[in-house]
Structure formats: C-alpha cells, structure tokens
Amino acid sequence: MAGFLRSITERFRGRPVDWDELESMLLQADLGVKTTMQLVESLRAVSGYSATADQVEREAREELTKLLPPPHPPLLPLPDRPRVILIVGVNGTGKTTSIAKMAAMLRREGRSVLMAAGDTFRAAAIEQLAAWGAKLDIPVIQGAYQGDPAAVCHDAYEAALRNKTNFLLCDTAGRLHTKHNLMQELSKMKRVLGRQDPESPHEVLIVLDATTGSNALEQARQFKEAAGLTGAILTKLDGSGRGGTAVALQQELGVSVRYIGTGEQQKDFARFDPKKFAAEML
Numbered sequence: 444m445a446g447f448l449r450s451i452t453e454r455f456r457g458r459p460v461d462w463d464e465l466e467s468m469l470l471q472a473d474l475g476v477k478t479t480m481q482l483v484e485s486l487r488a489v490s491g492y493s494a495t496a497d498q499v500e501r502e503a504r505e506e507l508t509k510l511l512p513p514p515h516p517p518l519l520p521l522p523d524r525p526r527v528i529l530i531v532g533v534n535g536t537g538k539t540t541s542i543a544k545m546a547a548m549l550r551r552e553g554r555s556v557l558m559a560a561g562d563t564f565r566a567a568a569i570e571q572l573a574a575w576g577a578k579l580d581i582p583v584i585q586g587a588y589q590g591d592p593a594a595v596c597h598d599a600y601e602a603a604l605r606n607k608t609n610f611l612l613c614d615t616a617g618r619l620h621t622k623h624n625l626m627q628e629l630s631k632m633k634r635v636l637g638r639q640d641p642e643s644p645h646e647v648l649i650v651l652d653a654t655t656g657s658n659a660l661e662q663a664r665q666f667k668e669a670a671g672l673t674g675a676i677l678t679k680l681d682g683s684g685r686g687g688t689a690v691a692l693q694q695e696l697g698v699s700v701r702y703i704g705t706g707e708q709q710k711d712f713a714r715f716d717p718k719k720f721a722a723e724m725l
C-alpha cells in the first residue's frame with residue numbers, strides 16, 4: 444500500500460517541484476499546519492530550487508519518520524491486579540471492533556482478558572460486544588441498557604480481580620467531544636475505576652478514524668482535555684493512505700498512536716511500528 448507521499452511524487456514527475464502546491468498537498472494529507480510548514484521549509488533548504496520529485500519524497504519520508512511516535516513496548520500484566528484499559532472516542536470510529544481485536548491480540552500472547560460492555564446507550568451495542576466475545580471465546584460483563592456505564596466497569600473490575608484476569612478492556616458509548624455532560628460521564632467512569640485501584644484506568648486510548656483528518660485531531664484535543672489520554676488507536680487505514688494524522692497527533696498534541704486498525708476483521712490490527720507505518724501509510 445502506498446501513502447500520500449507517493450501521490451506527491453507522481454504529481455511532480457517530469458517538472459520542478461512547486462513548493463506552494465507541495466504545501467497544500469501536505470496539508471490535505473492531514474499533517475497539520477505546524478508540521479507542514481516545518482517540513483516544507485526543511486525540504487526547500489535541503490533540496491534547493493532544482494529538487495526532483497523522488498528526492499522530495501525520500502527526504503519527506505525520512506523527516507516524517509522522525510516525527511512519528513517511537514514503538515511502545517507491549518502491555519504487560521500487573522502482578523496482583525488487572526490492567527485496565529478504557530477505550531473512548533466519538534461515534535463510529537471503531538471502538539468496539541478495536542476492543543475485540545485488542546482482546547484477541549492479548550489472548551494470542553497468552554494473557555487472560557475480560558471485556559466490559561460500557562456502552563449502555565446505543566441500541567445493540569451490548570449485543571455487538573457480546574457477539575465478539577462469543578466468537579473469540581472471551582468473557583464479557585454486561586449491564587442493562589440505559590444503565591450507568593460506571594457501574595458496569597465497576598462490576599467488571601470486581602470480576603476481573605476475583606478471577607485474576609490480566610486485562611480488563613472497557614468499551615464506552617460514542618460521544619461527541621462537544622457534549623459536556625457525556626464528557627463528564629467519562630470522568631465518572633475514571634473516578635469509579637480509580638476507587639478500586641488508584642492507578643486505574645492504566646490506559647485511556649482514544650479511537651480515531653484516520654479518514655477524518657483534522658477532525659480526528661480536534662477530537663483528540665478535546666478528549667485529552669476532558670479525560671486525559673495515554674495514546675490513540677488509529678483505525679480505517681486500509682486503502683486510505685491517510686497516515687498523516689499519526690504525525691499531527693504526535694507533533695501537535697503529544698498523543699502517540701499505539702495501535703492501528705486496517706480492516707474489519709480480527710486480524711486487521713497491529714501495534715504501531717513507525718518504520719513500517721512510514722513505509723506503508725505515509
């Protein structure tokens with residue numbers, strides 16, 4: 444799969460690189476204003492006026508690779524209690540699917556996992572996670588529709604602790620980052636989990652749809668402020684070639700992409716690897 448840098452090379456093949464045009468192409472590739480400005484500046488300085496398209500693609504890929512987050516070590520179980528991962532984000536970005544994929548990945552690594560159906564809001568959300576649970580043979584703690592999601596997480600934690608489960612993955616309802624009361628609800632979930640283990644949730648990961656570009660960046664900004672984030676899962680990278688968001692997230696917000704989603708199936712999920720990502724998604 445080739446990302447957006449390749450299309451830049453195609454555009455300038457056989458003619459001199461037009462820096463203004465390059466700048467607007469990079470902006471369209473979701474790199475963010477700050478990164479784009481810096482990149483064009485440095486490409487110009489390095490390549491001079493007679494830059495060829497191939498030269499610019501190579502230099503840009505090299506520069507951008509340096510701006511991606513470093514690889515994160517795999518999450519390890521805690522010795523005496525579950526490690527809790529809270530998954531947040533706006534509607535339809537791929538939260539529930541990513542939880543199932545991540546649970547499957549942890550299980551392949553020999554860990555025990557419990558999933559909590561913390562989306563008590565959207566019709567069929569509980570069944571969706573339960574169906575994944577049945578398919579993967581991973582238990583799911585469910586509450587009642589319209590029930591308190593914090594209570595579901597609380598009960599799930601108790602169960603995970605009792606059964607010495609390594610990881611608890613908590614699903615949440617999709618919410619617009621502009622809805623104050625729903626963002627408050629996330630704080631409550633965090634607070635309730637924090638009463639059982641002051642360090643829980645150990646991870647708060649935002650799920651972002653890579654095809655939404657600058658909007659994804661804004662979502663991350665708001666969720667970071669309201670809920671605190673330890674990282675991101677960037678989904679729907681399949682066929683989009685739109686990996687620019689990973690750079691912008693790191694550079695503008697200090698939020699590191701930790702996992703990527705590249706399709707709807709369980710296997711379409713991986714730990715973020717900057718070198719591979721730069722080669723395939725930029």
Ligand SMILES: Nc1nc2c(ncn2[C@@H]2O[C@H](COP(=O)(O)OP(=O)(O)OP(=O)(O)O)[C@@H](O)[C@H]2O)c(=O)[nH]1
Nearest residue numbers: 534535536537538539540617678679704705706707
């Ligand atoms: N192509 C592609 N589709 C994905 C990916 N991740 C999730 N999807 C699809 O996106 C749609 C929404 O996924 P969900 O996991 O239900 O998203 P969600 O964030 O839980 O949605 P809400 O709970 O409604 O907020 C589903 O059709 C998924 O199969 C991905 O990496 N690539």
Ligand SMILES: [Mg+2]
Nearest residue numbers: 538539562568
């Ligand atoms: Mg969901």
